[in-house]
């Protein structure tokens with residue numbers, strides 16, 4: 171009898187244990203969001219298992235815009251996601267923890283705020299983002315690749331707000347450079363497409379094309395890849411940050427990187443002529459936002475040079491996978507690229523306005539690179555090619571030589 175009671179009791183324990191393990195296994199498979207990695211952003215609002223619908227929203231930390239970058243965990247089968255605005259080619263998707271990405275709707279028929287994804291039979295983490303993220307780790311991979319090459323100086327501009335060292339790259343192989351080409355990205359933290367283009371122009375400068383040789387003999391290249399580095403790593407929006415964003419800070423110098431960049435240029439870049447290009451991402455979708463385009467500078471001389479650059483960029487990208495079409499450019503004075511809108515306050519000075527005011531500046535302007543559609547479907551390789559063409563276009567517009575291929 172005693173033995174039977176023991177056996178029954180043991181069986182009950184085993185059943186209990188099995189149930190507990192089953193519960194744990196189910197809990198491990200519960201659908202959830204992970205935002206615990208650099209650049210992540212997203213707030214889960216609800217999961218409706220009956221309709222297999224997830225509702226989420228961008229976390230508007232550090233300003234307003236549309237950045238999201240979250241990892242969906244524990245999902246199986248087909249689900250509908252409703253949340254932030256997405257590009258016409260949908261969200262960028264990574265099934266390998268952020269190493270490689272693709273856009274979900276290559277036929278460019280994605281709805282504005284809805285996408286569907288089939289996770290398959292086995293739950294696995296899948297990341298979804300507005301565009302293909304570019305973080306400090308990506309820059310560090312580039313830095314490792316170019317470290318030690320002739321003329322390459324990898325330095326620290328300053329510590330950002332949270333103490334993170336903000337990188338600056340200088341490439342100069344000339345004793346007395348006649349030109350400085352200054353490039354900045356991520357004045358607005360979320361604008362990641364511009365960063366992939368910056369990689370391309372660095373690759374071009376370190377190549378052996380005629381334009382790279384011209385740069386080698388006559389110019390200094392300065393790149394500041396993350397003006398709002400802490401915002402980038404924290405997954406913040408950055409656009410319209412309060413009380414003003416980084417690109418309106420060139421008078422007040424509220425942010426350490428702005429103060430340090432102004433000092434850097436004063437100390438290192440006043441011995442020749444200056445060309446400044448500030449690299450951004452535009453709106454999420456529609457009209458010019460599905461392309462890449464320039465915002466024309468004020469003033470007759472700069473405008474003439476900018477038009478020459480624009481013509482050269484068109485020729486240089488004629489066979490590129492991301493095509494530049496100057497019809498999407500916004501010349502100075504129309505429709506919102508105006509003195510009145512952007513420079514209405516002496517306290518809020520934009521980067522291009524500030525650098526244009528330096529006595530050695532010949533040209534200062536902004537470029538905007540689409541998040542999803544960008545004259546073609548955005549991809550790092552295509553953006554790299556645009557960066558390479560950008561250096562060619564700058565050099566050819568300065569030298570008046572066109573080598574259109």
Ligand SMILES: [Zn+2]
Pocket residue numbers: 357358361409450451
């Ligand atoms: Zn911007």
